[in-house]
Amino acid sequence: MSRRKVPAGAWITGLLVGALAIVFVLSLQARKEIPDGGLAGGAAPEPSAKASHSAAPKTPRYEVPAGSGTGRRVVYSLGQKRVWLVGADGKSQRTFAVWPGTVTPAKGAFPVTFRRETGVGSDGVQIENAVYFGTSNAFSNAVDGSSPSPDPSLRTGAVRERAADGKAMWDFATKGTTVQVVG
Numbered sequence: 001m002s003r004r005k006v007p008a009g010a011w012i013t014g015l016l017v018g019a020l021a022i023v024f025v026l027s028l029q030a031r032k033e034i035p036d037g038g039l040a041g042g043a044a045p046e047p048s049a050k051a052s053h054s055a056a057p058k059t060p061r062y063e064v065p066a067g068s069g070t071g072r073r074v075v076y077s078l079g080q081k082r083v084w085l086v087g088a089d090g091k092s093q094r095t096f097a098v099w100p101g102t103v104t105p106a107k108g109a110f111p112v113t114f115r116r117e118t119g120v121g122s123d124g125v126q127i128e129n130a131v132y133f134g135t136s137n138a139f140s141n142a143v144d145g146s147s148p149s150p151d152p153s154l155r156t157g158a159v160r161e162r163a164a165d166g167k168a169m170w171d172f173a174t175k176g177t178t179v180q181v182v183g
Helices: 008-033 049-054 163-172
Strands: 073-077 082-086 092-097 108-120 126-133 137-142 158-161 178-182
Touching (some): 082 163, 126 163, 158 163
Parallel strands (some): 073 178, 137 158
Antiparallel strands (some): 073 082, 082 092, 126 137
16 A cells, blocks of 8 residues: 655645634624624624613703893703803803702893802801892802702792802803893
8 A cells, every 4th residue: 555645735725724614614603693784784783781881871961041042141941950151152161950949030131240259048058159140049059069958938049059060150150240040
């Protein structure tokens, strides 16, 4: 019996063909794992449940209410319990939620008439960054950072803000700035 010698190039070709066959079979198996309409159809696969939980939550957009005036102003929506600091270009520079007191201001445009850096609110809470408008209302933040529900037995026109929002209001709403109160 004679043994034939196989050239080295044939071994390499055989190994390469075998490796390609294995890759082809594995890719067919993997393709069965892709959901309908997946990569083969050109569409992106659905995100996994884990991926959807790790995505950052979308921040809701709060547009400046229609009919709230023009130009540089503070807009206070009674219904949304929200304030917008609006620049001269009519675009919101900042918006934030507020906690109203028991005295609801009238709807309309009111100038900032007085400002007080620190003091005690009509509810007895230490406040800062108080910006007064209308007859008996003011935006302010509690020094201790609290936002308690107002005591219904007290008549208070305090509209409370978080500390950072109170500082932004203080910097924005100088004396004479219009506060537009809307429904």
